[in-house]
Amino acid sequence: MSDAALFGWSSTAEYCTYLDENDKKVGAFLSRTGADEFQSALERSRSEASDRSPLRGMPFAVKDNIAVKGLPLSCGSKMLETLSSPYSATAVEKLQQAGAVVVGKTNLDEFGMGSSCDNSALGTTHNPWDVARVAGGSSGGSAAAVAAGMVPFALGSDTGGSIRQPAAFCGTYGLKPSYGVVSRFGLVAYASSLETIGIISLDAQLLRTVFDIMRGQDPKDQSSRPFSPQASEKRQGEKPRIGVITDIEGLAPAMESAYRERLDLIRKKGYEIVEIELPMLEYVVPAYYTIASAEASANLARYAGIRYGHRTDWADEHSELTEKSRDEGFGDEVKLRILLGTYVLRSGFKDQYYLRAQKIRTLLRNEILSAFQKVDQILSPVFPTAAFPHGDAGLDQFQQKLADKFTATANLAAIPALAFPAGQSEGLPFGLQLLGPEFSEHKLIDTASEFTELWEPKTAPGFREWR
Amino acid sequence: METRELYETASLARLSLGEDEAAVLAEEVGRLLEYVSRMQEVDIEGLEPTTHALSEEPILRNDEVHGENLSDSLLDNAPELEDRFIVIPNVL
Numbered sequence: 430m431s432d433a434a435l436f437g438w439s440s441t442a443e444y445c446t447y448l449d450e451n452d453k454k455v456g457a458f459l460s461r462t463g464a465d466e467f468q469s470a471l472e473r474s475r476s477e478a479s480d481r482s483p484l485r486g487m488p489f490a491v492k493d494n495i496a497v498k499g500l501p502l503s504c505g506s507k508m509l510e511t512l513s514s515p516y517s518a519t520a521v522e523k524l525q526q527a528g529a530v531v532v533g534k535t536n537l538d539e540f541g542m543g544s545s546c547d548n549s550a551l552g553t554t555h556n557p558w559d560v561a562r563v564a565g566g567s568s569g570g571s572a573a574a575v576a577a578g579m580v581p582f583a584l585g586s587d588t589g590g591s592i593r594q595p596a597a598f599c600g601t602y603g604l605k606p607s608y609g610v611v612s613r614f615g616l617v618a619y620a621s622s623l624e625t626i627g628i629i630s631l632d633a634q635l636l637r638t639v640f641d642i643m644r645g646q647d648p649k650d651q652s653s654r655p656f657s658p659q660a661s662e663k664r665q666g667e668k669p670r671i672g673v674i675t676d677i678e679g680l681a682p683a684m685e686s687a688y689r690e691r692l693d694l695i696r697k698k699g700y701e702i703v704e705i706e707l708p709m710l711e712y713v714v715p716a717y718y719t720i721a722s723a724e725a726s727a728n729l730a731r732y733a734g735i736r737y738g739h740r741t742d743w744a745d746e747h748s749e750l751t752e753k754s755r756d757e758g759f760g761d762e763v764k765l766r767i768l769l770g771t772y773v774l775r776s777g778f779k780d781q782y783y784l785r786a787q788k789i790r791t792l793l794r795n796e797i798l799s800a801f802q803k804v805d806q807i808l809s810p811v812f813p814t815a816a817f818p819h820g821d822a823g824l825d826q827f828q829q830k831l832a833d834k835f836t837a838t839a840n841l842a843a844i845p846a847l848a849f850p851a852g853q854s855e856g857l858p859f860g861l862q863l864l865g866p867e868f869s870e871h872k873l874i875d876t877a878s879e880f881t882e883l884w885e886p887k888t889a890p891g892f893r894e895w896r
Numbered sequence: 897m898e899t900r901e902l903y904e905t906a907s908l909a910r911l912s913l914g915e916d917e918a919a920v921l922a923e924e925v926g927r928l929l930e931y932v933s934r935m936q937e938v939d940i941e942g943l944e945p946t947t948h949a950l951s952e953e954p955i956l957r958n959d960e961v962h963g964e965n966l967s968d969s970l971l972d973n974a975p976e977l978e979d980r981f982i983v984i985p986n987v988l
Contacts, residue, residue, distance in 0.1 A: 515970055516966060648962065718932055761920075770909075772905045
């Protein structure tokens with residue numbers, strides 16, 4: 430009996446066939462571990478991982494901006510289409526040591542920039558609930574792979590909502606941990622002060638297990654921090670006091686009524702709901718795009734067509750080589766953000782944009798910290814709409830950016846946030862989000878698990894359920 | 897944003913842009929800049945900037961080699977090699 434059988438498959442061949450067949454519909458993966466390679470990794474896991482490890486022999490998928498040794502690391506970009514990663518991310522290594530096995534790398538918006546996966550230069554990902562619609566982004570491939578029962582969990586990265594928004598679109602859980610709690614070593618840099626590696630799963634308890642294995646301070650990431658949940662572990666056993674944001678303007682009407690309905694259910698169940706005001710919420714998106722683009726313009730300067738990545742066919746001298754390689758290698762959205770980021774850092778403009786955004790970040794953080802004096806957790810929508818259709822029928826890039834306000838708040842404030850399935854609205858899944866003080870990940874998972882019992886979310890129809 | 901200003905920014909970002917591309921991007925960057933400019937409404941008097949989330953002090957480690965030597969597999973990803981040197985066009 431192979432290890433895959435432990436998770437309900439009769440053989441690894443049966444499992445691999447399921448992946449092949451269903452990924453034709455969904456397009457979650459950009460690359461897959463070969464069948465032989467997968468088999469030997471499973472056997473290695475069986476002999477090396479502890480019998481008691483809950484992840485022994487468990488397959489998982491990894492967003493293609495997180496390094497796995499020997500596999501591609503394309504970031505969904507033509508720039509890195511041929512890159513093979515020489516090393517693995519610390520988070521991946523820890524999971525492998527616990528016996529989990531990588532089955533492949535998942536699609537994303539190029540370098541994590543987008544909310545649909547339609548900004549990927551290398552593949553199209555469809556929502557398992559309705560293949561005419563996007564899976565969300567930027568970790569859309571990971572969310573789609575989980576929702577389609579192809580893997581029990583997948584890794585994503587979250588800079589402004591890139592785990593939670595696709596989780597909401599696909600009806601899964603999506604955890605963005607506190608900043609620094611999971612090592613970023615091996616995560617391709619986009620906006621260093623905001624981004625984290627996190628997890629997508631349909632199973633809240635598995636999410637907790639994976640988080641507990643992945644986290645920890647890492648000497649290879651000097652911004653990583655030890656997990657110190659003492660402060661947030663108070664009030665054990667009591668129902669958490671839930672703050673709700675009064676300003677939820679801009680939600681699609683169906684989402685707003687679904688949100689209010691869920692809120693009523695939660696209130697009826699005996700949770701104390703306290704309305705809170707976050708005046709800075711209105712400035713989250715401007716501050717977020719200023720900071721993220723500025724950091725992106727610096728981080729993406731490394732793609733010069735010289736040491737690795739795309740190089741243009743012909744250039745007379747090295748600066749032309751760099752300029753042409755970057756023009757050919759980057760897609761439209763990446764260029765837009767590099768240009769915006771370069772502009773806001775230009776001399777004469779820096780105080781007006783970048784420094785101001787960082788001070789607004791301070792204000793937002795102060796508001797959030799004072800909210801957590803009154804409430805234990807904050808409940809909010811994830812995104813103003815359900816999964817939108819591909820192409821022109823959906824939201825344009827600018828509208829997608831405006832819709833980041835609920836998610837990007839947690840990145841600016843460096844606090845953990847958990848998206849969880851809240852049921853369906855008009856046949857599509859929608860999500861809610863819990864925000865908590867730093868290191869409150871476990872408590873967020875507890876609360877979300879209690880909430881989801883109130884409406885028992887379904888899984889995407891037509892796919893095998895991974896249990 | 898004027899196209900001239902966009903080209904200046906693109907040159908700082910080491911991006912060569914075609915004319916059509918530049919016209920579209922000038923409009924889009926301009927639209928985003930106008931949008932983020934609403935930050936001017938906020939009173940930020942006396943506030944310290946949050947430059948890096950929650951970093952109280954730099955975390956240092958000893959200057960020691962960790963892990964394996966990756967130089968060969970890193971070089972394998974270079975677009976053009978001569979022995980162990982990465983080739984670029986003549987600088988002269």
